[in-house]
Amino acid sequence: MADYDLIIRGGSVHDGLGNPPKAADVAVKDGRIAAIGQVSGTATQEIDAKGLLVTPGFVDVHTHYDGQSTWENRLAPSSFHGVTSVVMGNCGVGFAPCKPDQRDILVKVMEGVEDVPEVVMTEGLPWNWETFPQYLDALDQRQFDLDVAAQLPHSALRVFVMGERAAAQEPPSADDLAQMRALTTEAIRAGALGVTTSRNMLHRTKAGELAPSLFSEEDELAALAEGLKDAGKGVFQIIPAPMGDAASEFALMRRLAERSGRPLSYTLIQMPAGDETAWRTSLDALSDATQAGLQMRAQVAPRPVGMFYGLDLSFHPFAYHPSYKAIAHLPLAERVARMKDPVMREQLLCEQAEDTNPVNLKTVRAFQFCYVWGEEPDYEPRIEDRIDNLAKAAGQSVEAFSYDLLLEREGRAIFYQPGANYRDRNLNAVRAMLGHPDSVVGLADGGAHYGMICDASFPTYFLTRWARDAQGSDRIDLPKAIAALTSEPAALAGLNDRGRLLVGHKADINVIDLARLKVHVPTVAYDLPAGGRRLRQLADGYVATIVSGQVTYRNGLATGALPGRLVRGQQQAPVSA
Numbered sequence: 001m002a003d004y005d006l007i008i009r010g011g012s013v014h015d016g017l018g019n020p021p022k023a024a025d026v027a028v029k030d031g032r033i034a035a036i037g038q039v040s041g042t043a044t045q046e047i048d049a050k051g052l053l054v055t056p057g058f059v060d061v062h063t064h065y066d067g068q069s070t071w072e073n074r075l076a077p078s079s080f081h082g083v084t085s086v087v088m089g090n091c092g093v094g095f096a097p098c099k100p101d102q103r104d105i106l107v108k109v110m111e112g113v114e115d116v117p118e119v120v121m122t123e124g125l126p127w128n129w130e131t132f133p134q135y136l137d138a139l140d141q142r143q144f145d146l147d148v149a150a151q152l153p154h155s156a157l158r159v160f161v162m163g164e165r166a167a168a169q170e171p172p173s174a175d176d177l178a179q180m181r182a183l184t185t186e187a188i189r190a191g192a193l194g195v196t197t198s199r200n201m202l203h204r205t206k207a208g209e210l211a212p213s214l215f216s217e218e219d220e221l222a223a224l225a226e227g228l229k230d231a232g233k234g235v236f237q238i239i240p241a242p243m244g245d246a247a248s249e250f251a252l253m254r255r256l257a258e259r260s261g262r263p264l265s266y267t268l269i270q271m272p273a274g275d276e277t278a279w280r281t282s283l284d285a286l287s288d289a290t291q292a293g294l295q296m297r298a299q300v301a302p303r304p305v306g307m308f309y310g311l312d313l314s315f316h317p318f319a320y321h322p323s324y325k326a327i328a329h330l331p332l333a334e335r336v337a338r339m340k341d342p343v344m345r346e347q348l349l350c351e352q353a354e355d356t357n358p359v360n361l362k363t364v365r366a367f368q369f370c371y372v373w374g375e376e377p378d379y380e381p382r383i384e385d386r387i388d389n390l391a392k393a394a395g396q397s398v399e400a401f402s403y404d405l406l407l408e409r410e411g412r413a414i415f416y417q418p419g420a421n422y423r424d425r426n427l428n429a430v431r432a433m434l435g436h437p438d439s440v441v442g443l444a445d446g447g448a449h450y451g452m453i454c455d456a457s458f459p460t461y462f463l464t465r466w467a468r469d470a471q472g473s474d475r476i477d478l479p480k481a482i483a484a485l486t487s488e489p490a491a492l493a494g495l496n497d498r499g500r501l502l503v504g505h506k507a508d509i510n511v512i513d514l515a516r517l518k519v520h521v522p523t524v525a526y527d528l529p530a531g532g533r534r535l536r537q538l539a540d541g542y543v544a545t546i547v548s549g550q551v552t553y554r555n556g557l558a559t560g561a562l563p564g565r566l567v568r569g570q571q572q573a574p575v576s577a
Contacts, residue, residue, distance in 0.1 A: 002041075002042045002043050002044045003027075003029075003041030003042050003043065004027040004028060004029045004034055004035075004039070004041055004042070004043040004044070005028050005029050005030070005043060005044050005045065005549050006027070006028040006043050006044065006045045006046070006047070006507075006546070006549055006551075007025055007026070007027045007028070007039055007041070007042075007043040007045075007046045007047075008025065008026040008027075008028075008046075008047045008049050008054055008509065008511060008544075009025045009039075009046060009047065009048055009049060009050070010023065010024075010025065010048065010049055010050040011023070011024070011025075011026070011049030011050070011052050011053065011054035011511060012049075012052065012053050012054065013026060013036065013054045013501060014053060014054065014055045014056075014478070014479055014482045014501065015056075015500060015501045015502060016055065016056035016482055016483055016486035016487040016499050016500045016501055017483055017487050017500060018477075018479045018480050018482075018483040018487075019479060020479055021053075021478075021479065024036050024037050024038070024054075025037065025038060025039035026039075026054055026501060026509065027039045027041065027043065028043075028507040028509075028546070028549040029549070030549070031506065031507055031548040031549040031550075031563070032504060032505065032506060032507055032549070032574075033501060033502065033503050033504065033505050033506075033507050034503065035503065036501065036502075036503060045551070047511055047543070047544055047551075049511050049543075051513075052511050052512060052513055052514075052543055053482075053510070053511070053512040053513075053514055054501070054509060054510070054511055054512075055082075055482050055485075055486065055501070055509070055510045055512060056482070056486040056487070056498065056499050056500055056501050056508060056509065056510070057082065057083070057084025057085065057146075057486070057498065057499075057508030057509055057510055057545065057546070057547065058081070058082045058083045058084060058085075058459045058485040058486060058510065059083070059084070059085045059086075059087075059485070059486060059489040059490040059493065059495060059498065059499050060078055060083045060085070060086045060087065060442070060444050060446060060456070060458075060459070060489065061087045061265070061299070061440065061442050061489045061492055061493050062087070062090050062237075062299055062442040062443050062444055062445065063075075063078060063086040063087060063088045063090065063444060063445065063446040063447050063448075063456070064088055064089075064090060064091070064093070064094075064114050064116075064445060064446065064447040064448035065078075065086055065088045065148065065446060065447035066088050066089055066093075066094040066095050066096075066110075066150070066153075066447070067095060067110065067116060067120075067121055067124060067125055067447070068124075068447045069088065069139060069142065069144065069148050069447075070095075070124065070125055070126055070138065070139070070142070071124035071125070071126070071529055073142070073143055073144055073145065073562050074144070074145045074558065075144055075145060075146055075148070075446065075447065075564075076145075076456075076536065077446060077454065077456040077457065077535075077536055077537050077538075078146065078444070078446040078447075078456045079145045079146050079545070079552065079553065080456075080457075080536075080537070080538055080539055080542075080553075080556065081456060081457050081458075081459045081460045081519075081539050081542070082459050082460070082485075082510040082512070082542055082545055083146060083446075083456075083459060084146050084147065084498070084508035084509075084510075084545065084546075084547045084564075085146060085147040085148075085149065085490070085495060085498055085499075085508065085567070086146060086147070086148055086149070086446065087149045087150075087151060087193055087493050088148065088149070088150055088151065088447065089150045089151030089152065089153050089192070089196055090151065090153075090196050090237055091113065091114075091153075091196060091197075091198045091200075091203065091237075091239055092153050092154035092155045092196050092197040092198040092203075092211065092213040092239075093106075093109055093110055093113050093114060093153050093155050093156070093198070093203075093211065094106075094110075094150075094151075094152075094153035094155075094156050095110070095125060095127075095135070095156060096129055096130075096131070096132045096134070096135030096152075096153075096156060097129075097130060097131045097132045097135070097156060097157060097160040097183065098127075098129075098130060098156055098159070098160060099130055099160060100127070100130070102159050102160065102163070103125075103127060105159050105164075105166075105167060105212075106155070106156055106159065107121045107122065107125075108205045108206065108207070108209075109155055109205055109211050109212065111205065111206050112203075112204050112205035112206040112207070112208075112209075112211075112357070113198075113203045113204070113205075113211055114445075114447075114448035114449060115314055115448060115449040115450055115451055115452050115453070116448060116450055117450070117451075117528075117530075117532050117533075118206075119529075119530045119532060120450075120528045120529050120530055120532035121529075122530070123529035123530035123532075124528070124529030124530070126138070131186075132152055132157075132183070132186070132187040132190060132192065133186065133187070133190035133191075135150070136150060136190055136191050136192070136566065136568065139566040140565075140566045140568075142566070143562040143563075143564065143565065144562060144564030144565070145547065145552045145553075145558065145561070145562055145563075145564050146547055146552070146564040147498075147508075147547065147548075147564045147565060147566075147567050148564065148565070148566050148567065149193045149493065149495065149566070149567040149568075150191070150192055150193065150566070151192055151193050151194045151195060151196045151235075151237060152183075152184060152187040152188070152192045152194070152195045152196065153195075153196055153197075154195065154196060154197035154198070154212075154213040154216070154224060155197075155198075155211050155212040155213045157180055157183060157184070157195075157224075158172075158180070158212045158213060158215075158216070158220075159212055160183070161176050161179045161180055161183070162176055166212040166215070167209065167210075167212050167215075169215050170215070171215075171217065171220075172216075172219075172220055172223075177219060177220060177223040178223075180220065180223045180224060180227065181223040181224070181226050181227040181230065182227070182230075183227070184223070184224050184226075184227025184228060184230075184231070185227045185228075185230040185231045187227075188227070188228065188231035188233060188234040188569070189231055190568070191566070191567075191568030191569045192234065192569070193234060193235060193493055193494060193495075193567075193569065193570065194228070194234040194235035194236060194237055194262075194493075195224045195227065195228060195234065195236055195237070196236075196237040196238070197213045197216070197221060197224065197237075197238050197239070198211060198213050198214065198238070198239040199213075199214065199238065199239060199240050199241040199244070199249070200214075200239045200240075200241065200242055201214060201241065201243070202242075202359050203239075204357060204359055205357075206357060206360075207356050207357060208355075208356045208357030208358060208359070208360075218252060218255070221238075221252075221256055222255075222256065222259055224236065224256075225256045225257075225259040225260035225262075226259065226260065228260040228261075228262045229259065229260045229261050229262065233262070233494070233569070233570055234262055234494075234570075235262060235263045235264065235265060235492065235493065235494065236256055236257065236260055236262060236263070236264040236265075237264075237265050237266070237299075238253060238256070238264065238265075238266045238267075239266065239267045240252070240253060240266055240267065242267075242269070242271055243271065243273075243274050245275075246275065246277075246278035246279070246281040246282045246285075247281055247285065249282075250281075250282050250285040250286070250289075251285075253266055253296070254285070254289050254294065254296070257289070257294045257295070257296050258294065262295070263295035263296070263297065263492065264294075264295070264296050264297075265296070265297045265298070265299050265440065265442070265492055266296075266297075266298060266299065267298075267299055267442075267443060268282055268283070268298035268299065268300050268433060268439070269300070269301060269305055269420040269421055269443070270420060270421045270422075270423050270429040270430070270433075271420055271423070272419050272420055272422070272423050273423075276423065279429060279433065280432075282298065283298065283432075283433065283436050283438075283439075286298055286436070286438050287436075287438065290437075290438045296438065297438055297439065297440045297492055298433065298436065298438060298439045298440070299439075299440055299441075299442030299443050300430070300433040300434060300436075300439045300440070300441065300442065300443070301420075301421055301430070301441075301442070301443040301444075301455065301458065302430060302434060302441055302458055302461060302462040302465065302466060303379045303421065303427065303430065303458070303461055303462075303465065304379055304380075304418030304419065304420065304421045304422040304427075304430075305419055305420040305421050305443065305455070306379070306416055306417050306418040306419050306420075306422070306453075307363075307416075307417055307419065307449075307452045307453050308414055308415065308416055308417075308452055308453065308454065308522065308535065309367055309370055309414075309415040309416075309417065309452075310406070310411075310412070310413060310414045310415060310524075311332060311335060311336065311339075311406050311407075311411040311412075311413075312332050312411060312412055312524045312533070313414075313451045313452060313524070313533075313535070314450075314451030314452045315360075315363050315364055315367070315451075315452055316364070316367060316406055316415075317364050317365075317367040317368075317398075317399065317402050317403075317406075318348050318351075318353075318364075318403070318406075319353075319360075319364055320353035320354055320355045320360060320361065320364055321348050321351040321352070321353055321354075322351055322354060323344065323347045323348050323351055324348060332410075332411050332412075333410070333411070335411065336407055336410055336411040339403075339406075339407060339411075340407060345403060348403070349397075349399050349400060349403065353365070366417060366419075367387065367402060367415070367417070368386075368387055368388040368391075368398045368402070369386060369387070369388065369417050370386070370387050370415035370416060370417040371385055371386055371387065371415065371416050371417070371418075372385075372387070372405060372413065372415055373414050373415065373416050373521055374521075375521065376521065377416075377519055377520070377521050378416070379416075379418065379461070379465075380418075380422075380426070380427065381416070381418065383425055387401065387402060387405070387415070412524070414521065414522065431466075431474055434466065434476065434484075435476075440484070440488055440489050440492050441458065441459075441462060441484050441485060441488075441489065442489065443455065443458075444456045444457075444458040444459075449535075450528065450532065450533060450534035450535065451533055451534070451535065452535075453535075454522045454535040454536075454537045456537070457519045457537045457539065459485050460517060460518070460519045460539045460541070461519055462481065462484070462485065463481055463482075463485070463512075463514070463517060464517050464518060464519070466481060467481035467482075468514055468517070478514075486498075486499040486500065487499040487500050493570075494569075494570030494571065495567065495570070495571050496570070496571055496572055496573040497571040497572065497573060497574060498571070500573075502574075504574030504575075505573070505574055506548060507546060507548060507549040508546065508547055508548065509544075509545075509546040510542060510544070510545055510546070511542075511543040511544040511545075511546075512541055512542060512543065513541045513542075513543055514541065515541075516540050516541040517539070517540065517541030517542075518539065518540050518541060519537060519538075519539050520537060520538045520539065520540070521537075522535040522536060522537040523535070523536055523537075523538075524536075538556060539556065540556065542555070542556060543555060547561075547563045547564050548563040548564075548565075549563070550563040552564075
């Protein structure tokens with residue numbers, strides 16, 4: 001009988017805590033790390049890791065797999081990129097708690113805020129729960145290719161307590177606030193990692209109605225904070241108003257952290273317009289807060305927070321033109337054939353976009369700030385290659401120039417717009433945010449934005465762009481970069497049994513060929529419930545990904561193993577470690 005289930009031999013082992021690597025073997029037994037060093041025993045399976053990195057599995061604290069986890073076992077694209085644990089329920093949106101007559105409201109919110117098609121949710125969601133504890137019980141029966149942890153979403157909670165009043169701009173009563181507080185405590189005690197909310201006015205239904213959490217005043221947010229305080233655990237996650245006054249927004253978050261006595265994490269990005277110093281103001285206030293003893297962290301993205309456009313995606317410059325709406329239901333090939341008709345071309349170029357949602361109209365107008373992508377991804381494009389500048393150089397209107405570009409590759413051309421974090425057409429602000437001692441890599445949004453964003457590839461990009469390829473002061477030391485993807489987000493979420501390669505810890509591990517590590521250009525797949533569409537972004541360089549001691553992916557291919565489970569609540573570090 002073998003001594004171990006798995007031995008990874010001869011790799012460059014990173015502990016995930018930022019310490020220098022060491023050449024060693026890693027032995028695994030019963031889902032835990034059993035030995036690190038020169039291991040002489042035998043194993044049922046061995047992996048030769050000579051010349052490769054051996055790291056903890058990556059922990060992603062900002063995902064939206066709330067729906068996907070109820071209908072799928074593979075939480076891609078995160079699992080394509082070395083992620084072995086995800087935290088979902090961010091931004092105040094999700095599907096629990098929910099009474100039967102409230103399902104339509106939550107579906108419409110998720111459709112608008114996170115770009116998950118209504119038909120996908122209608123077909124895919126089993127709705128075998130009402131309360132949040134029942135939702136966790138439903139997830140507890142499922143198996144995944146990575147571990148899943150959930151948070152309580154404010155919009156769902158507000159609708160559950162207030163019904164239709166939640167989306168009708170009505171303030172909560174004292175009884176409503178008391179229920180929200182009690183239900184927050186109940187969710188945490190049942191296994192939620194925290195509670196989440198959003199103050200982002202861009203978070204609307206597809207028709208343009210604001211998400212329910214956006215009608216909340218501080219007393220309601222305080223009720224959530226007090227629910228965490230009553231539970232004595234959990235994290236408060238919040239998206240502050242991105243175009244609001246940075247100092248005022250941070251002051252509100254600080255008061256919530258003080259009130260709850262619990263950690264608070266928030267979204268921080270460099271906005272493409274408005275106050276150019278807002279992100280610095282927020283970081284300065286964050287430093288003051290943490291020096292005062294508050295547990296506050298900024299979730300930051302390691303590259304531009306951008307979106308994709310194309311005829312096969314959610315947005316393109318003609319998506320809301322009346323003549324295009326009339327053919328939008330057709331298969332791509334038929335739409336392309338119609339648009340190649342000179343009469344249709346002339347008609348579309350004469351029309352204007354029409355929609356009840358101002359965010360949609362703003363989004364399609366922003367196509368002129370896109371860049372054409374070819375065979376390789378380019379997240380730091382040159383301004384002269386932007387579509388408005390290419391059109392000008394060609395002596396055409398942006399609309400006419402864009403029309404022809406959309407039809408290239410039989411309508412499968414893809415366009416990238418680097419929005420937030422690229423205001424100065426460089427990543428200097430990103431590097432500064434990543435370098436702040438109180439920031440955490442996040443905002444990957446896996447499980448959401450199926451037809452417009454694919455940022456679940458953040459871990460792969462982060463390691464290549466900032467640890468392998470960056471030069472001089474831009475470069476992040478590789479051990480620190482690995483810690484930023486492992487122990488640091490794990491600690492924020494309270495998942496202290498993972499994110500570290502230490503004896504006794506959970507055997508979530510990546511074996512990586514750093515020289516070959518790269519992200520690919522996203523492609524479109526129609527593999528969601530009801531034939532729904534989503535972007536998939538693959539990676540090279542992941543030799544093996546291991547969850548609870550079982551190899552889930554080898555060289556990017558699924559092995560069939562599904563060891564991932566629901567994680568209930570915070571996890572303590574093993575005593576033996």
